[in-house]
Amino acid sequence: MNRQSSPKPLAGDVAEVVAYHGGDMEAAIGTLLGDIRHLRQQLVLAEGAMSRGMTRGWRPSYDRD
Template sequence: MKPDRRSGPADAELADVVAYHNGDMRAAIGTLLEDIRHLRRQLALAEGAMSRGMARGWRPSYDRD
C-alpha cells in the first residue's frame, strides 16, 4: 500500500514544524505530542467548568472518530 502523498497547507505546516526543530524529526514529534497532552488537559478543564445546559448536552471527545 502506497502512502497518500497530497500537497497542501498541511505540508507547509509540517515543513515549518521540522524547520523549527532544525530538521530533527524526533524533536518535532515530541513537541507535537506535548501539545496534544496540553490540549487534552485544557479540554478536560473546560469540560469540568461548563454546565450541561450551556452545551445542550454536548460532551467533548478526546479521540478522533
C-alpha cells in the same frame, strides 16, 4: 480505523514544524505530542467548568472517531 474528513496538514506546515526543530523529526514529534497532551488537559478543565445546560448535553470527544 476510519478517519472521516480529517484535515491533512499542508506540506508547508509540516516543513515549518520540522524546520523550527532544526530538522530533528523526533524533537518535532515530541513537541506535537506535548501539545496534544496540553490540549487534552485544557479540554478536561473546560468540560469540568461547563454546565450541561450551557452545552445542551454536548460532551467533548477526546479521540477522533
